Amino acid sequence: MRAKLQKAGDPKARGAVTSIAVAEVARVSQSTVSLVLSGKAAGRVSTATKTLVEETARRLGYQPNVSAQALRTGAAKTLALAVPNVQQPFFGQIFVAAELKAREHDYAVILIDTTTDLLWAERLVGMIRSRLVSGCIVYANDARSDPTLTSVIGSVLFVEAEDPNKSGVDLNVSGAMRAVVEHLAGLGHQRIGYFAAEYPKAAYKRRFESFLSELNRMGLPHRAQWRTSATFELEAATRRAKEFLKNAPFTALFCDDDLLAGAAYRAARQLGIAIPAQLSIVGFNDIEIARLLDPELTTVAIPADVIGRTAVERLLLQLQRPVKPAGPAFVAELELRVRGSTAPPELQQV
Amino acid sequence: MRAKLQKAGDPKARGAVTSIAVAEVARVSQSTVSLVLSGKAAGRVSTATKTLVEETARRLGYQPNVSAQALRTGAAKTLALAVPNVQQPFFGQIFVAAELKAREHDYAVILIDTTTDLLWAERLVGMIRSRLVSGCIVYANDARSDPTLTSVIGSVLFVEAEDPNKSGVDLNVSGAMRAVVEHLAGLGHQRIGYFAAEYPKAAYKRRFESFLSELNRMGLPHRAQWRTSATFELEAATRRAKEFLKNAPFTALFCDDDLLAGAAYRAARQLGIAIPAQLSIVGFNDIEIARLLDPELTTVAIPADVIGRTAVERLLLQLQRPVKPAGPAFVAELELRVRGSTAPPELQQV
DNA sequence: CTGAAAGCGCTTACAG
DNA sequence: CTGAAAGCGCTTACAG
Numbered sequence: 001m002r003a004k005l006q007k008a009g010d011p012k013a014r015g016a017v018t019s020i021a022v023a024e025v026a027r028v029s030q031s032t033v034s035l036v037l038s039g040k041a042a043g044r045v046s047t048a049t050k051t052l053v054e055e056t057a058r059r060l061g062y063q064p065n066v067s068a069q070a071l072r073t074g075a076a077k078t079l080a081l082a083v084p085n086v087q088q089p090f091f092g093q094i095f096v097a098a099e100l101k102a103r104e105h106d107y108a109v110i111l112i113d114t115t116t117d118l119l120w121a122e123r124l125v126g127m128i129r130s131r132l133v134s135g136c137i138v139y140a141n142d143a144r145s146d147p148t149l150t151s152v153i154g155s156v157l158f159v160e161a162e163d164p165n166k167s168g169v170d171l172n173v174s175g176a177m178r179a180v181v182e183h184l185a186g187l188g189h190q191r192i193g194y195f196a197a198e199y200p201k202a203a204y205k206r207r208f209e210s211f212l213s214e215l216n217r218m219g220l221p222h223r224a225q226w227r228t229s230a231t232f233e234l235e236a237a238t239r240r241a242k243e244f245l246k247n248a249p250f251t252a253l254f255c256d257d258d259l260l261a262g263a264a265y266r267a268a269r270q271l272g273i274a275i276p277a278q279l280s281i282v283g284f285n286d287i288e289i290a291r292l293l294d295p296e297l298t299t300v301a302i303p304a305d306v307i308g309r310t311a312v313e314r315l316l317l318q319l320q321r322p323v324k325p326a327g328p329a330f331v332a333e334l335e336l337r338v339r340g341s342t343a344p345p346e347l348q349q350v
Numbered sequence: 351m352r353a354k355l356q357k358a359g360d361p362k363a364r365g366a367v368t369s370i371a372v373a374e375v376a377r378v379s380q381s382t383v384s385l386v387l388s389g390k391a392a393g394r395v396s397t398a399t400k401t402l403v404e405e406t407a408r409r410l411g412y413q414p415n416v417s418a419q420a421l422r423t424g425a426a427k428t429l430a431l432a433v434p435n436v437q438q439p440f441f442g443q444i445f446v447a448a449e450l451k452a453r454e455h456d457y458a459v460i461l462i463d464t465t466t467d468l469l470w471a472e473r474l475v476g477m478i479r480s481r482l483v484s485g486c487i488v489y490a491n492d493a494r495s496d497p498t499l500t501s502v503i504g505s506v507l508f509v510e511a512e513d514p515n516k517s518g519v520d521l522n523v524s525g526a527m528r529a530v531v532e533h534l535a536g537l538g539h540q541r542i543g544y545f546a547a548e549y550p551k552a553a554y555k556r557r558f559e560s561f562l563s564e565l566n567r568m569g570l571p572h573r574a575q576w577r578t579s580a581t582f583e584l585e586a587a588t589r590r591a592k593e594f595l596k597n598a599p600f601t602a603l604f605c606d607d608d609l610l611a612g613a614a615y616r617a618a619r620q621l622g623i624a625i626p627a628q629l630s631i632v633g634f635n636d637i638e639i640a641r642l643l644d645p646e647l648t649t650v651a652i653p654a655d656v657i658g659r660t661a662v663e664r665l666l667l668q669l670q671r672p673v674k675p676a677g678p679a680f681v682a683e684l685e686l687r688v689r690g691s692t693a694p695p696e697l698q699q700v
Numbered sequence: 701c702t703g704a705a706a707g708c709g710c711t712t713a714c715a716g
Numbered sequence: 717c718t719g720a721a722a723g724c725g726c727t728t729a730c731a732g
Binding site: 016061063064065066067068070071076078085086087088089091092093095096099100103108109110111113116117123126127129130131132234235259262265266269288289291292293294 | 366411413414415416417418420421426428435436437438439441442443445446449450453458459460461463466467473476477479480481482584585609612615616619638639641642643644
């Protein structure tokens, strides 16, 4: 038995079971242990040896040191997921779906909140260059961060990107907007207001553009005064909605997000405007809030699970290629869920 | 100039700037670079050399390889945060606060959802033993996972633990329950129902026990039939609430979570029960939903930011110690926020 | 104040 | 089919 000289001052005794320990106990070489446990034994290690090693590793409770693996292979099995706001249940859903798919491939996921961390892009670049993560999914990037990300662009997959051509995964926003406008027009609404999210995201800009072109297609008018915007901070959004809805000349209102729809409900309540009799409201996202509102909210559902899964799959594929393939984005279909907040415009407003 | 022999088949060219590259350019040894950049230069490296190295590193865009650092030091600068449900905005808040504090110490955070991953405890142990993470904050563990975690217990900090003595951070639940019961009793309520969360968490059990002892203290009765439970799945919870509220003999209802309160609102709406005239409702958490409900929900606010921050601070401290200090937990104060969902019991129910 | 060297725990050609 | 050896990029005693 070889005595192990614990050199003073060296990293403290680790206690962990290493592949060398497994090799010693199994009386094989450490190479063999590595080959077997990383699944590369086929045709290179006899079945007997393979079984012995696996057995020994299990018995000793061996877990490969991921830092050593990452150092040697050059890539950590960790991904980052950057989302605008972790506190929104929708992004929680995205995370859960992404994490599940990542886990299938033995990857861990680090979550980045781009709203609370203004330097998120710089930090992400640092994470990639320091090899903390191998790649990142960026949900709804803002234009400001793009220059920062160019140096690591091959390791990034965008969802609902600023520039739609850059998206690895995208949403069929125009299809959804068509459904929204057709639904409202079908009920008899001629004037539709727009309550926009006050964030510099192309995702929101695109929704509005689709909205306008659908109105156009249907021959419906739109005025600048029929549109306002607010952040998702509930009190501020409610105040904004209240000014906006006072004497509003429209009979239906589209909201960029269910949270904004919630603020519109509160404003309507305070103003004594009945939903849907006096005002129809449509949201976007279909988070839990939609069904907690009274009446329940008609809204556009986004398949968070499909998006989260697909984004991870595509990112992992992309990381294997030498160069980023410029293939077309995966486009997720959205679904209008009609509930009680939309009805024909029975009572004309001012 | 030393020619570097790129040995065929070795890990592909990495492209990354290493400390050796910095050393070569700055014409110092790699040890010196390391000393300077890890902030251990004081009294060991001349100011001139220090400046030169820093300058060179910045110019080359050097980022230390964290895998190499972790391998050498034995600990990755990564923490895990295990929460019951990422999709609940409350845990999003916890994450944001924890991540911010972790970032201050140069740690990254991996999020674990214990509801969607039934083997989370096993996976967490794997993460710790494989050195992917140095430690973990576990929010509201369930008893089932405890045996699995014992082997890594020194690397874990509990929040609202199964066994309150094990908590590194805890909530003053009895204080909150006292405020709730006193508030309702003060309004004149004698019979208070309880809508419990149907999860095997000690956190919820403790809320109910505190509730009972506060009732006791106030001399108020409680019957088993005045209590029911449901998961947070909105439709199921609403159905449960509907059965429960039909001919309910109580005039006020405490809910383990704002989401359950939301379900109770829906049920009340369907049954034609007016809130708060016929039924007062109190929630727990004070997430956004509380202010979106109509009337706005009286609920107990939990300081997610304080909890997230403190948990990280304490975990980091704990990881430095050789043995886990059994000091007392940090106890976060909760606050009852009175809104429109509670009022005197004007109309007696059956 | 500075540098040469060991070694953290792996993976992977290479030789046998 | 198996093993010896190199080397990923760091940190840290140690020698000078």
